[in-house]
Amino acid sequence: MRVPVTDLVGHPGETRPLVAAVGRDAFGEDPWGPADEAIVDPLELDLHLDSVVEGLLVRGTIDVQLELPCARCLAPQRADRTLEVAELFLDPTTREDDDDEDPGYELLDDRTAIDLTTMVRDAVVIDLPTRVLCREDCAGLCPFCGTDRNDRDCGHGEERPRDPRWDKLADLDLPRETG
Numbered sequence: 001m002r003v004p005v006t007d008l009v010g011h012p013g014e015t016r017p018l019v020a021a022v023g024r025d026a027f028g029e030d031p032w033g034p035a036d037e038a039i040v041d042p043l044e045l046d047l048h049l050d051s052v053v054e055g056l057l058v059r060g061t062i063d064v065q066l067e068l069p070c071a072r073c074l075a076p077q078r079a080d081r082t083l084e085v086a087e088l089f090l091d092p093t094t095r096e097d098d099d100d101e102d103p104g105y106e107l108l109d110d111r112t113a114i115d116l117t118t119m120v121r122d123a124v125v126i127d128l129p130t131r132v133l134c135r136e137d138c139a140g141l142c143p144f145c146g147t148d149r150n151d152r153d154c155g156h157g158e159e160r161p162r163d164p165r166w167d168k169l170a171d172l173d174l175p176r177e178t179g
Contacts, residue, residue, distance in 0.1 A: 001026045001116045002108070008051040009091065009111045018047040018060075027117045035125050040065040040078075043120065047085070055091040055107055056114060060084075064124055068132045072140030073148050077132045083123045089114045 001022060008014050021042040024032065032039060047060035066079040090106045108115055139149035147154035 001120070002113045003049070003116060004113050005049060005056055005107070006112045008049055008056055009107060011051050012053050014051040016049045018045060018049055020045045027120060031117050031121045033121075033125055035066070035128055038066045038068050038128065039124065040067050043124075045116075045120075047116075049114075052088070054088060056089045057086070058089060058114070058116070058119065059086040062120060062123055066128070068129065070134040070138060071131045072138040073134060073150055074141065075134050075148075075150075077134055079129060079132060081124075081127055083127055085119055085123050087119045 003018065008016060021044050023041045024039045024043060030036065044063035045060070046063070047058055050057040050059070062083045062085060064081050064083065066081065067076050068079060069075065070077055087105055091111060092106055093111070105118065107113070134150075141147065142149055142154045142156050144156045145154050
């Protein structure tokens, strides 16, 4: 998502708000990786673009809704996130030769625009929950028949059938350590 910044570049102290509701497709064809199916449109941007000597400081919040499956029963769950962001987009004309490069965080098109894709993607993907539960006591799916145990009891209970590949081990007569 490119944002024109000609009014800010080279004017340290100037600031401009950027408030927008943006669809996930505005950030390119496939920037989201593992979050691609989880993001619910739109993403709400409430940012401030501040001109500084080194470039532009972008700070503010990103509100995003995610729809992720429960880790136990796979029922879709909504998760609302408010992400704090603060990134410096460097002006390439002020960069020193020994400065570390941070791809995706610099002024583009002869210092007339910035691309917020990397910043938004990084904030969203890093904040993805690793495990979502519909409720703490979710019983999950039956490993034998796939029934959602939250809805009904399939009768399989918690016992697991023995794996026949291990049957020969039961016949071994091993000495027990005492000690």
